[in-house]
Amino acid sequence: MAEILQTAQVSKTFGGLAAVSDVDISVNEGEIHCLIGPNGAGKSTLFKLVIGTYLPSGGSISFRGENVTQRRPYERVKRGMSIKMQTPSVFKELPVRQNIHIALQHHIGRAALAREEERLLTLLELAPDATKPAGALSHGQQQWLEIGMALALKPALMLLDEPTAGMSPEETFRTGELIKQLNADGMTMLIVEHDMAFVRQIAQRVTVMHFGKVFARGAIGEILADPRVAEIYLGKTHEH
Amino acid sequence: MMGVINMAHGEFIMCGAYVTVGLVHGGLPLPLAQLCGVIAAGLVGVLVEMTIVRRFYKRPLDSLLATWGLSLVVTQGMLILVGSSLAGIGTPEGSFKVGEYSFSTYRLVLFGGAIAALAVIYFIFMRTRFGVHARATMQNPQMAQALGVKVGRVYAISFGIGAALAGFCGALYAPTMTLIPTMGATFIVESFVTVVVGGANVLLGTAPAGALLAIIRTSLNAWEGQIIGQIGMLIAVILIIRILPEGVSGFLTRRQR
Amino acid sequence: MFKLLNGPQTLGNGRAFWICFFLVLIIALAYPFFADSYDVGNFAYFLIWVFMALGLCLMWGYGGMLSFGQTFFFGIAGYSYGVLAINLGGGGMTFVALGLAILLAALSALILGYFMIWGRVGGVFFGIVTLSATLVLAFFVGQTAGPEWRVGEARLNGYNGMKGMEPLNIPWFGGESIYFEGSSLYYLAIALILLVYLGLRVLLNSRFGNVIVAIREDPQRAELLGYDVRKYQLITFVIGSALAGLSGALYTSWGQFITPSSIGLPAAAMPIVWVAFSGRGDITATLIGTFLILVAFQTITVHSQQAALILMGAMLLATVMLAPQGFVIGVARSIGRLVKRRGQAPG
Numbered sequence: 018m019a020e021i022l023q024t025a026q027v028s029k030t031f032g033g034l035a036a037v038s039d040v041d042i043s044v045n046e047g048e049i050h051c052l053i054g055p056n057g058a059g060k061s062t063l064f065k066l067v068i069g070t071y072l073p074s075g076g077s078i079s080f081r082g083e084n085v086t087q088r089r090p091y092e093r094v095k096r097g098m099s100i101k102m103q104t105p106s107v108f109k110e111l112p113v114r115q116n117i118h119i120a121l122q123h124h125i126g127r128a129a130l131a132r133e134e135e136r137l138l139t140l141l142e143l144a145p146d147a148t149k150p151a152g153a154l155s156h157g158q159q160q161w162l163e164i165g166m167a168l169a170l171k172p173a174l175m176l177l178d179e180p181t182a183g184m185s186p187e188e189t190f191r192t193g194e195l196i197k198q199l200n201a202d203g204m205t206m207l208i209v210e211h212d213m214a215f216v217r218q219i220a221q222r223v224t225v226m227h228f229g230k231v232f233a234r235g236a237i238g239e240i241l242a243d244p245r246v247a248e249i250y251l252g253k254t255h256e257h
Numbered sequence: 258m259m260g261v262i263n264m265a266h267g268e269f270i271m272c273g274a275y276v277t278v279g280l281v282h283g284g285l286p287l288p289l290a291q292l293c294g295v296i297a298a299g300l301v302g303v304l305v306e307m308t309i310v311r312r313f314y315k316r317p318l319d320s321l322l323a324t325w326g327l328s329l330v331v332t333q334g335m336l337i338l339v340g341s342s343l344a345g346i347g348t349p350e351g352s353f354k355v356g357e358y359s360f361s362t363y364r365l366v367l368f369g370g371a372i373a374a375l376a377v378i379y380f381i382f383m384r385t386r387f388g389v390h391a392r393a394t395m396q397n398p399q400m401a402q403a404l405g406v407k408v409g410r411v412y413a414i415s416f417g418i419g420a421a422l423a424g425f426c427g428a429l430y431a432p433t434m435t436l437i438p439t440m441g442a443t444f445i446v447e448s449f450v451t452v453v454v455g456g457a458n459v460l461l462g463t464a465p466a467g468a469l470l471a472i473i474r475t476s477l478n479a480w481e482g483q484i485i486g487q488i489g490m491l492i493a494v495i496l497i498i499r500i501l502p503e504g505v506s507g508f509l510t511r512r513q514r
Numbered sequence: 515m516f517k518l519l520n521g522p523q524t525l526g527n528g529r530a531f532w533i534c535f536f537l538v539l540i541i542a543l544a545y546p547f548f549a550d551s552y553d554v555g556n557f558a559y560f561l562i563w564v565f566m567a568l569g570l571c572l573m574w575g576y577g578g579m580l581s582f583g584q585t586f587f588f589g590i591a592g593y594s595y596g597v598l599a600i601n602l603g604g605g606g607m608t609f610v611a612l613g614l615a616i617l618l619a620a621l622s623a624l625i626l627g628y629f630m631i632w633g634r635v636g637g638v639f640f641g642i643v644t645l646s647a648t649l650v651l652a653f654f655v656g657q658t659a660g661p662e663w664r665v666g667e668a669r670l671n672g673y674n675g676m677k678g679m680e681p682l683n684i685p686w687f688g689g690e691s692i693y694f695e696g697s698s699l700y701y702l703a704i705a706l707i708l709l710v711y712l713g714l715r716v717l718l719n720s721r722f723g724n725v726i727v728a729i730r731e732d733p734q735r736a737e738l739l740g741y742d743v744r745k746y747q748l749i750t751f752v753i754g755s756a757l758a759g760l761s762g763a764l765y766t767s768w769g770q771f772i773t774p775s776s777i778g779l780p781a782a783a784m785p786i787v788w789v790a791f792s793g794r795g796d797i798t799a800t801l802i803g804t805f806l807i808l809v810a811f812q813t814i815t816v817h818s819q820q821a822a823l824i825l826m827g828a829m830l831l832a833t834v835m836l837a838p839q840g841f842v843i844g845v846a847r848s849i850g851r852l853v854k855r856r857g858q859a860p861g
Contacts, residue, residue, distance in 0.1 A: 068738065070734070089742075091738075091740050091742050094737075094738060099740075100738055102738070108731040108732055108735065109731065110731055111522075111727065111728070115522055118724060120739050123739070313834075318580060318641070321638055322834045323835060326829070326832075327831055329780055329823055330828055331827075333824045334820075336820045337818070
């Protein structure tokens with residue numbers, strides 16, 4: 018299987034504090050890869066390094082065979098990445114439809130745009146709210162809208178940072194089904210997630226981070242069976 | 258510091274200066290008149306905070322526009338009320354007697370005054386109970402409020418202190434310059450530019466930035482005349498923001514790590 | 515192309531709006547036949563300022579960049595027009611001077627904008643830097659009184675201002691020239707406003723408009739959708755500033771003089787007041803509001819300039835405190851609601 022994203026010894030330090038150190042991860046084309054780990058393990062920082070909002074203190078990142086370590090975020094997006102960030106960041110004052118439109122107009126001609134817009138709105142179950150300002154949507158709907166915007170870019174790799182944060186169990190389950198459906202259609206995804214039930218639902222391969230380092234990696238079954246992982250992370254999730 | 262940009266700051270300078278000059282004309286000795294000027298500016302500051310600025314915390318752009326509106330009203334109002342003609346009368350050259358060394362001695366007083374003001378501010382914010390409250394409020398208003406700090410009052414007094422400082426500046430300068438209602442505007446550029454270049458931290462940023470800009474400006478002034486000094490300063494500022502986006506304080510704090 | 519005249523970024527998309535639009539246009543075109551030439555000249559003068567307001571509306575309302583530098587570019591283009599018109603000679607060359615003056619304003623916007631946007635100067639500081647640049651320019655031109663400050667034939671003349679340039683004119687058949695003064699300037703201004711207004715509507719409802727609105731809402735998100743935010747901001751800044759340049763050059767041509775006082779404070783505050791009061795969120799509101807304010811102020815200024823400025827300041831203060839969206843937009847929105855309700859009532 019071909020690797021679509023690869024980080025080599027990537028590090029990021031903030032004034033002496035190593036948020037991410039020497040991390041190697043690789044994402045294969047067509048897989049759902051989950052990144053898990055306790056709070057402060059450096060998952061979100063790693064995401065920001067991958068998309069380019071942070072530049073690494075060391076190491077390199079390659080995407081589709083090209084070194085993108087010094088590329089600016091928009092250049093990475095043009096090369097086929099897209100991201101849903103941790104806190105929903107949709108254009109709150111603009112109507113839902115326009116949010117999708119702005120993401121779509123990138124690569125789709127005027128004729129096909131309206132059709133694609135409708136398709137996405139229906140897929141995301143947002144069609145009835147299309148004229149509302151995005152800020153008026155519920156938290157869960159905003160998450161979905163942002164997933165939709167990431168999807169609208171027709172990416173080769175989607176990065177989802179906690180796609181189910183703040184969702185009800187039912188919404189979480191539906192999000193999982195959406196993600197699985199997208200993956201079945203060929204989408205590659207790298208997902209940061211806290212909710213282990215959700216990870217079990219969707220993940221194929223998992224990388225566990227702890228204190229800024231890769232702690233373990235492997236297929237979902239192996240990771241769940243690893244007692245060390247349970248000790249640092251899974252044990253804590255039972256508190257929920 | 259409070260998420261507010263005050264375009265009317267120059268008008269507080271004007272307020273201090275006008276009150277000083279007015280009282281000197283009325284027969285008060287200069288130092289006493291200056292004190293009154295400072296107090297007047299401070300009180301007006303508190304009043305402005307309570308009526309206008311209060312609504313605009315954390316909305317710097319709106320605060321900027323509102324205070325600019327205020328500044329326009331005040332400046333033009335003064336033009337109508339006292340007219341630009343007060344300028345000539347207002348210079349109390351005679352009432353301030355320091356013999357033949359008048360110029361240099363007063364410069365010394367200015368210098369001493371500035372240092373003293375810095376010391377007083379430092380003392381208020383670092384050593385008094387109010388200072389603790391104020392610093393807590395700037396960092397986290399909700400938390401401070403939860404701990405029983407009267408946040409609104411802290412803001413009002415802090416703003417008043419800022420205004421009083423501006424008034425102090427005006428009062429000190431009053432004897433050395435002609436007074437015109439638009440005098441506030443002449444200070445705006447320099448103080449803003451200093452803040453832009455300095456970044457967020459007052460002690461680490463604004464002071465060195467002020468010094469740096471003053472050096473650039475004075476040397477260019479001496480070399481090529483005043484206007485080149487101004488333009489040179491502007492170019493320096495533009496280059497500095499390109500190189501040090503976080504300002505001088507950002508640069509210095511990064512160095513410290 | 516014409517489809518883009520309507521869209522989410524502009525108020526007034528219905529048929530009723532366009533009917534009103536054409537009515538106003540017809541009235542505007544017929545106006546000089548009924549009014550005396552003094553009033554027409556005055557109206558032309560008001561129209562000249564509208565470009566500057568539209569430019570600011572684009573940058574501030576749509577792009578989220580509050581520039582205090584409109585009079586900076588106004589001044590650059592105004593003085594450039596003067597210098598060029600004097601040196602190139604009159605006649606058709608005045609239009610070359612107009613074009614070059616606007617180009618110079620755009621070029622200086624490009625340079626200033628590059629340093630600010632690439633230096634990540636945002637929000638309030640954007641305003642402060644542009645204001646500083648403006649005040650320094652005013653100060654600089656103010657001290658050019660001496661005879662050594664001349665460009666070719668043109669003397670800058672410090673605070674007294676530069677004069678002696680020809681107004682815009684083109685040689686016509688039979689050796690006569692058409693001078694753009696009075697009603698011909700009025701028609702020129704109307705034509706240009708029509709062009710700029712419709713052009714901006716198309717621009718704002720196009721891809722580009724979507725992107726700059728997105729950047730205003732959330733620059734980081736816009737970048738993560740694959741847009742080079744800095745490039746879009748710079749283009750917006752250059753267009754907005756060039757419009758200020760158009761105002762400046764036309765102004766110099768209109769009065770055949772320009773002084774530093776049209777650059778510095780309080781002149782620099784004027785465009786902000788117009789746009790804030792009218793409603794920065796929409797160019798139609800800005801167009802109407804600016805024009806109304808200018809007319810109103812002309813009447814007051816005749817009595818007392820200070821009183822006019824006080825009112826300006828008070829208006830700014832009132833807008834920010836009472837109707838942050840702007841008054842004209844507020845009125846327009848309530849008319850829109852009323853029309854909608856009327857439309858629904860009979861059904």
